[in-house]
């Protein structure tokens with residue numbers, strides 16, 4: 246008997262429970278290219294609606310850039326569509342190695358290894374470099390893909406309170422008997438938009454002879470004066486032992502990721518990391534696109550500068566309107582609503598006003614921390630941001646939350 | 661079972677796991693099933709107990725159930741001290 250009624254009932258009950266908890270995720274179908282202006286079908290079957298996208302990771306506005314598309318076309322023509330192989334059998338082209346070298350140069354590290362995604366990089370790296378004699382000490386808010394990588398690794402694991410350096414130091418002392426110690430953090434935290442204190446973390450790692458791991462997925466390409474990432478912003482270029490990042494966000498947004506850092510670590514991954522060894526190579530068309538992105542970014546800093554200006558403008562606009570924001574200075578600007586249903590209602594009303602921004606709530610963020618996470622792009626023009634601010638103002642008034650404190654919003658809507 | 665040990669464990673849990681805004685907890689507040697300590701972060705508590713009381717708790721006894729309240733933790737540690 247294959248999919249019996251008993252089996253089906255189990256799954257249906259699980260799915261119903263998700264619906265009843267109000268956290269069933271429905272996808273919205275986009276009929277256009279990824280950009281500031283998109284055309285969306287939502288709910289399914291509805292006519293197309295033109296909206297402004299305020300929730301893409303398209304930080305540099307390169308996802309549909311004509312030069313990137315052109316380079317991808319050329320890569321498709323010269324290197325073909327697929328490789329039908331993992332890297333170590335017959336899946337490594339000259340351009341794969343070229344991209345690894347270019348990322349090494351861009352990030353200021355010793356070597357780089359590509360992965361099918363940054364999720365795969367995070368899932369594979371710890372197991373490849375640590376054993377049960379070692380310890381991993383991670384920030385409590387690291388990305389889910391890092392949590393999975395930690396789970397797959399036999400080394401001991403401990404956590405420290407978010408960005409709390411005293412707590413981290415106490416953990417480094419507690420685990421001083423371990424052979425290898427790795428401190429693990431996101432560069433920019435994806436839900437809150439704050440940065441890890443990498444200067445202090447480097448100092449602590451040096452003091453206690455620990456390695457430092459940074460996932461810079463929400464930074465590579467635009468954080469720091471020339472967009473190298475969080476390590477540039479904090480003046481610690483060359484001092485991060487392991488950086489992971491993605492090509493699926495600012496760097497063109499297609500797919501793929503990498504581990505970049507000390508050459509022995511990279512070589513360990515090439516020999517041992519399971520998602521590298523047992524999953525197909527990145528498609529040549531994607532590699533060609535990312536190479537063009539790096540050309541564009543190495544030429545000048547126009548795009549990251551515009552992104553910074555846009556982000557400032559947006560943050561000031563929302564602050565003046567009277568919203569409660571998470572503090573920070575990155576393009577991730579969370580508008581705090583605290584109550585899960587309120588975040589859903591506000592998101593839906595914004596959509597009706599032509600603004601696409603998604604509400605996040607438990608378990609993606611902690612209970613009572615529901616929010617609309619807005620993300621700014623260099624692809625936004627001031628008129629986009631002004632229109633979005635107008636909509637946020639209107640909806641903020643509707644729910645009477647403008648100028649209200651966290652406490653007041655919680656009193657009105659509950660947690 | 662010593663009241664002193666209960667207080668030491670409770671104080672550690674508050675210091676280690678609670679954020680400033682969190683509410684107070686008691687000896688019998690469910691820590692792991694109550695979502696205060698995620699099972700992922702439990703290892704620091706285990707290490708703390710081992711160092712402080714000079715014992716070694718085998719992994720198969722360091723279960724989320726055995727670590728769920730301060731009282732239960734104290735019972736577990738007490739067993740090793742005898």
Ligand SMILES: Cc1ncc(COP(=O)(O)O)c(C=O)c1O
Nearest residue numbers: 362363364388435462491493502
């Ligand atoms: C911090 C962080 N790391 C890793 C990933 C995964 O990246 P990829 O899409 O390349 O698997 C994401 C994407 O959601 C992320 O936000």
